[in-house]
Amino acid sequence: MDNGFAVINEEQDLGIADKSIASNLTLLETVLRSDPDNDQYLLLASIGYTSYALGFVEDESMDRARLLYLRGKDFGMKILLHNARFAEALSKGPAEFADALSSFSQDDVPAIFWTAVGWGSYINVTLTDPSAIADLPKVEAMMRFVVRHDPTFYYGGAHFFLGTLAGTKPKLFGGNPDSSRAHFEECLRINQGKFLMTYIYYARSYAVQTQNRELFESCLTTVDTTSIDVLPEARLSNAIAKRKAKLLRAGIDQLF
Numbered sequence: 001m002d003n004g005f006a007v008i009n010e011e012q013d014l015g016i017a018d019k020s021i022a023s024n025l026t027l028l029e030t031v032l033r034s035d036p037d038n039d040q041y042l043l044l045a046s047i048g049y050t051s052y053a054l055g056f057v058e059d060e061s062m063d064r065a066r067l068l069y070l071r072g073k074d075f076g077m078k079i080l081l082h083n084a085r086f087a088e089a090l091s092k093g094p095a096e097f098a099d100a101l102s103s104f105s106q107d108d109v110p111a112i113f114w115t116a117v118g119w120g121s122y123i124n125v126t127l128t129d130p131s132a133i134a135d136l137p138k139v140e141a142m143m144r145f146v147v148r149h150d151p152t153f154y155y156g157g158a159h160f161f162l163g164t165l166a167g168t169k170p171k172l173f174g175g176n177p178d179s180s181r182a183h184f185e186e187c188l189r190i191n192q193g194k195f196l197m198t199y200i201y202y203a204r205s206y207a208v209q210t211q212n213r214e215l216f217e218s219c220l221t222t223v224d225t226t227s228i229d230v231l232p233e234a235r236l237s238n239a240i241a242k243r244k245a246k247l248l249r250a251g252i253d254q255l256f
Contacts, residue, residue, distance in 0.1 A: 017239075047114050059244070097137075101141060112142050143165075155195035165180075197238070216252070
């Protein structure tokens with residue numbers, strides 16, 4: 001199963017990847033029916049549903065993406081809820097929740113990261129629901145945990161995520177353009193500009209929020225002109241980034 005996901009991540013044909021991921025997720029859920037507490041398979045399911053929603057669903061159907069992001073979050077949460085202290089704090093306030101995260105270790109970074117990505121992405125496509133938005137500080141606390149324990153995990157993904165949060169929210173609601181830019185620049189330093197999705201979210205969050213059209217176009221141009229083979233193990237993600245760059249470029253006059 002691990003090898004299957006690795007092979008898919010190296011795929012450059014989006015059509016093949018779309019069908020392959022969908023079938024692998026069905027197989028994974030079948031396996032989990034027989035072994036529902038297997039943390040390895042739960043993590044793969046969390047990664048799979050979250051990544052599939054972002055790469056193949058969100059641009060077409062927010063309603064479908066919302067459901068798949070929730071699946072991704074819930075599979076990851078099953079791993080984290082083995083921790084009794086965390087389970088108890090889940091329904092409490094952000095401060096108690098953040099404090100409970102200290103009971104995890106660096107070994108828990110993958111589960112915390114992918115659960116937070118699924119949860120945060122669900123919130124991002126459910127901004128009309130106040131109860132969903134209220135959970136955002138908890139997601140942010142999880143990503144700050146990742147930054148403290150393994151900032152390079154998944155190509156600097158926690159910086160990527162925190163940069164998106166800080167660059168998307170208006171200042172009135174805690175947005176911080178300077179913090180956003182710092183996180184994105186650190187993410188690019190970590191992945192050496194090879195994980196092209198970084199540029200996509202740099203453009204659509206920070207650049208749009210600050211109305212920096214020059215940076216926006218520069219980010220998209222970098223994605224357009226960089227080979228997807230610059231990072232072979234993330235070839236699929238880079239191919240998706242190129243598709244998203246075309247969509248963003250098509251709507252540039254509505255953003256600026």
